[in-house]
Amino acid sequence: MSIELNEKIMSDLSSQLKKKAEEYFDYMVSVRRHLHKNPEVSYKEYDTTEFILNELKQMGIETHRPLETGCIGVIEGKPADRVIALRADIDALAMDEDGEAKHEFKSVRPGAAHCCGHDAHTANMLGAAKILMDLKDHISGKVVLIFQPGEEKLPGGGRLMMESGFLQKQGVQKVFGLHMNPNYEVGKIATKTGPLMARPDEVEIEIYGKGGHAASPHETIDPIVLAAQVITQFQTIVSRNINPTEPAVVTIGKINAGSTYNVIPEKVKMLGTVRTFSRDTAMLIKARMEAILKGVVEGAGGRFDFRFNEGYPAIDNEETCTQKVMETAKELFGEDQLIELDTPIMGGEDFAFYQQEFPGAFYFLGSRSEEADSGWSWHHPKYNIDERAFLTGAALMAGLALKE
Ligand SMILES: [Zn+2]
Ligand SMILES: [Zn+2]
Numbered sequence: 001m002s003i004e005l006n007e008k009i010m011s012d013l014s015s016q017l018k019k020k021a022e023e024y025f026d027y028m029v030s031v032r033r034h035l036h037k038n039p040e041v042s043y044k045e046y047d048t049t050e051f052i053l054n055e056l057k058q059m060g061i062e063t064h065r066p067l068e069t070g071c072i073g074v075i076e077g078k079p080a081d082r083v084i085a086l087r088a089d090i091d092a093l094a095m096d097e098d099g100e101a102k103h104e105f106k107s108v109r110p111g112a113a114h115c116c117g118h119d120a121h122t123a124n125m126l127g128a129a130k131i132l133m134d135l136k137d138h139i140s141g142k143v144v145l146i147f148q149p150g151e152e153k154l155p156g157g158g159r160l161m162m163e164s165g166f167l168q169k170q171g172v173q174k175v176f177g178l179h180m181n182p183n184y185e186v187g188k189i190a191t192k193t194g195p196l197m198a199r200p201d202e203v204e205i206e207i208y209g210k211g212g213h214a215a216s217p218h219e220t221i222d223p224i225v226l227a228a229q230v231i232t233q234f235q236t237i238v239s240r241n242i243n244p245t246e247p248a249v250v251t252i253g254k255i256n257a258g259s260t261y262n263v264i265p266e267k268v269k270m271l272g273t274v275r276t277f278s279r280d281t282a283m284l285i286k287a288r289m290e291a292i293l294k295g296v297v298e299g300a301g302g303r304f305d306f307r308f309n310e311g312y313p314a315i316d317n318e319e320t321c322t323q324k325v326m327e328t329a330k331e332l333f334g335e336d337q338l339i340e341l342d343t344p345i346m347g348g349e350d351f352a353f354y355q356q357e358f359p360g361a362f363y364f365l366g367s368r369s370e371e372a373d374s375g376w377s378w379h380h381p382k383y384n385i386d387e388r389a390f391l392t393g394a395a396l397m398a399g400l401a402l403k404e
Pocket of ligand 2: 118179
């Protein structure tokens with residue numbers, strides 16, 4: 001085939017992808033609103049799973065359910081040794097939303113809310129599925145649509161999906177995934193090669209002292225004073241133990257102690273998070289935390305419990321897959337819609353588990369606009385998206401599976 005002809009087919013395909021995304025825009029909006037109204041927290045996505053399975057079946061897509069919640073659709077194209085996986089996450093957060101701006105579709109399930117945009121990821125992928133079915137003649141090989149549960153909660157639905165072995169059996173060669181991003185204008189695509197999102201680990205700490213009367217501190221071991229020293233010393237880990245060119249964060253996000261103003265309590269409980277881009281750095285921080293606890297707490301005659309719960313690996317975008325995202329985005333929407341990021345962000349994502357075995361790329365889809373009041377950060381009770389993101393999102397996602 002001549003280069004000119006090839007280019008013509010490509011640009012025809014690009015315009016078809018965009019047209020199809022427009023055609024299915026209302027469908028995606030209604031799916032997103034249905035899911036938004038009926039959110040289910042991590043690993044409890046039973047109704048959501050049934051809903052997705054039903055949609056896929058109606059599209060004539062072969063379905064699988066390797067885990068208790070979440071599911072997979074497989075689209076068979078022309079016989080070829082090519083298997084591309086696309087991933088969406090389907091779980092909601094265990095929180096209440098402020099649904100004032102979303103009154104028509106605000107969560108009807110107390111304690112559950114789609115404030116991370118996973119409802120939109122699912123809708124976007126179902127839209128992409130419809131597009132792919134319409135353009136099936138252009139698919140070489142197979143497209144595997146992953147609707148995974150539990151992104152928000154350890155161990156991570158991505159991990160469970162990988163451990164199920166289903167994707168390996170399908171022979172997946174590359175994997176792509178996206179996240180709505182309230183920091184970018186609706187429709188923008190942002191990504192980078194290499195590290196994109198951090199490795200989030202969790203820490204749980206209890207410091208035990210000896211309680212007593214606040215007026216007789218000499219007869220106690222004050223765990224609050226010890227906790228204060230521990231937290232202050234933790235701040236020296238990143239500034240004094242980590243290579244300055246290596247990004248890292250140590251945050252204590254929760255601290256609980258005591259009951260009233262004149263009692264020295266028995267213990268202090270703290271929760272925190274550690275963000276890094278490599279396991280080695282995470283393990284160095286873990287060791288330093290433990291050493292500080294030992295020095296401060298045991299030095300004062302107290303004792304402590306320390307748990308370091310390893311979270312998701314860091315998102316590390318493989319070069320050719322990332323190029324593919326950028327090229328396809330440019331081809332579809334022009335250079336202006338693409339933002340090539342310089343630095344990673346410190347948030348975490350369990351898409352990283354797929355990248356442990358398959359080359360893959362993760363990218364952000366801008367969802368911010370004034371009209372939709374969708375600049376609120378992820379996990380904020382007012383979090384919202386501008387649904388026009390689907391026009392870009394579904395066309396790009398389908399394009400990644402279609403185009404060579
Ligand atoms: Zn989230
Ligand atoms: Zn998320």
